[in-house]
Amino acid sequence: MPSLSRRLLAPTLALLLGACASLTTTSISExxxxxxxxxxxxxxxSLGIPGIMSAQIRLGDLKSHIGRxxxxxxxxxxxxxxTITTPAGRQAMSVRLSLRARPDYQPAQGAIYLQDLELRSITTEPVDVGAALTPLLPMISLSLxxxxxQTPVYRLNERHEKEALAKDHVSGLNVLPGRLEIPFSLL
Structure with missing residues (x-):
């Protein structure tokens, strides 16, 4: 009899531990x-080099690619x-940026921010004016x-039960392809 109860106890405990693990993680998708x-x-x-060049940049349509x-x-x-303004005139263009950063969870805000930003690439349309950006690239990178x-890329939503539970109890942030996994402890 004791061996039968042990054989039943082990799978039951494994199932229980698996259920507890799923209750103590939440995921945020791309x-x-x-x-x-x-x-x-x-x-x-707005940024620039006084008297030489100024630029007004507006970015929208930000898309994330997590851990890929x-x-x-x-x-x-x-x-x-x-829009770049120089003593020679003004040039408006479309810009496309590619950035890479490390996600960081800030418990006081219940939010995920990006740290250690790298400006991976910048392209413009029309293409021939892209070289004019070279003096501004360090300022653009620093500003971004x-x-x-300072601006979260995601704030845990207190209306979602698991995210509300996780907010003050996050024990890490795991980057997986296509999602951020947020483990938390309720104890």
Whole structure:
């Protein structure tokens, strides 16, 4: 009899532990982050080199790609408008940026921010004016980095039961292809 109860106990415990593990994680998909970015985050900035060149950049249509091209990173693609003004005149163009950053959960805000931003690429339409951006690239990169460190890419939603439970009890942030997995402990 004791061996029968042990044989029943082991699968029961495994099932129970598996159920508890699923109750203590929540996932945020790329689509959830993209929806959040579309409704909450828009980047607009004026920057320049006084007397030489100034730029007005506006980015929207930010799309995330989680853990697909680099482990523990989120890639963001953004499109927008850029206007450069120099003593020679003004040029308006479309701009497309590719960024990569590390997601970071901030418990006090219940939100995910991006840290350690890398500006991976920038392309413009018309193409021939892209070289004019070279002096501005460090400023664009710094401005985007500051923006994404201060503007969440996702805030846990207290109307969703698991996200509300997780908010103050997050024990990490795992980057998996297509989603962020947020483990939390209720104890």
């Amino acid at each position: 689509q959830q982050i993209n929806d959040y970015l579309a409704s909450k985050a828009g980047f607009e900035k 091209s680099a482990p523990d990173k989120i890639d963001l693609d953004g499109m927008g408008d850029l 980095s500051q923006f994404l460190e």
